[in-house]
Amino acid sequence: MASINFIYRSKKEFAPLILRLLHKNEIDLFINTNYNCKRSFWFDSKNKKQLKYPKTNCKEALEVKSTIIKLEEHIFNKFNQDYNVIRIDKNWLQECIDIFFNRVSYQKQKTKELFPSNLTEYISHYIEKAPTIKNSKGGFGLSKSRIDDFKTLRRFLKEFQGKKKIKIIDVNLNFSNEFLSWMIDDKKYASGYAGRMLSAIKTICNDASFHGLETHPQLVKVTGYKTKNKHIIVLTPDEIELIKNTHFKLKSLKNAKKWLLFGCYTGQRVSDLLNITSNNIHMRNNLEVIEIKQQKTGKQVTIPLLNETKEIISDGFPHKISQQKFNDYIKDVCRISGIDTITEGMLFNKDSKRREYGLYKKWQLVSSHICRRSFCTNNFGTLPNYLIMSVTGHSSEKTFLGYIGKTSYDYAKQFKELYYKNQS
Incomplete structure (x- = not known):
């Protein structure tokens, strides 16, 4: 305080x-x-x-x-x-x-000298001072991905505004509706992505307001939003076994297979997963664990080294690869393993340069998120949520449940199974 x-x-x-x-x-x-x-x-x-x-x-x-x-x-x-x-x-x-x-x-006078009044120029100012902005980890400096978001937003706004520059004070409910309509209907971006960009605009305007620039009275009603992911792709235990039992000739795919399986048993984000080495393994009170500090949140998490995980790395840790290569290779790993169930999802179209809904073979929809989501989903209902969250580093149960896309039906089913299990 x-x-x-x-x-x-x-x-x-x-x-x-x-x-x-x-x-x-x-x-x-x-x-x-x-x-x-x-x-x-x-x-x-x-x-x-x-x-x-x-x-x-x-x-x-x-x-x-x-x-x-x-x-x-x-x-x-x-x-x-x-x-x-x-x-x-x-x-x-x-x-x-x-x-x-x-x-x-x-x-x-100070405001006039130091701060631009139009939106795109203020975004440039905000990006310049990014190293001094406090972040969610308690330190200073925006992440590269966050800065990239603001650069993308600036590019969108320059196209949206045309020759007439949008001022900070112009951001009201009418602007919000027009911008979202342009992003979704004209540019064909997903609603959730458009909502994320609007949220970034609100951040910029709030910063401008703090520094004395005049904002529209309706700014308080302008809000970004997130949409719920309706198509969460996970590997079932049977599909994980299929991958385990598939032989790969290419060293790159053998290595990616290791990372994929390792991720399904450790539940970490790909940014943390691909940085784990044997140096992260420790013996604590006769328990062998993996200890890491998560990049996104700064949380220290302790992951039990399961027998399945030990088997994966019994002949050595997989060698480090980039996130992009990991994303590419695991699609091939799943394709060769026969993970081809027809599945609803969103797939990037190279021609339209947009993610499009459709029915695809499951291996086509696989991405690095599948490791963490599979870990959460496959352990849900078997282990208490708080134990799963202690490994994944989720801060709240609401976020955790949203991440794996569970419905009221899943909770009812879990309740019934646990109820009769405790009665026996």
């Missing part, structure tokens, strides 16, 4: 207050508020130590106390809003104070 202290440093009877903002061991900022008051409000004649709040022995002192308590509340609200989003520094604190005291002329 952050804390704020007001300090009267001057020996003069009338001087500005200094504000100190503290948070854990991360933040310790001092700044001149340029808010003047009397020294006598802050010191008791019997005690030389400064009071936390001014004495309220007169109307003027009461007004000072009321003002600084409101200022505290204003800064705390901004802090809670921005702590996980941007860097909290002196510039941030100065802006909070200036906004509170409505120092408009200063704020407008």
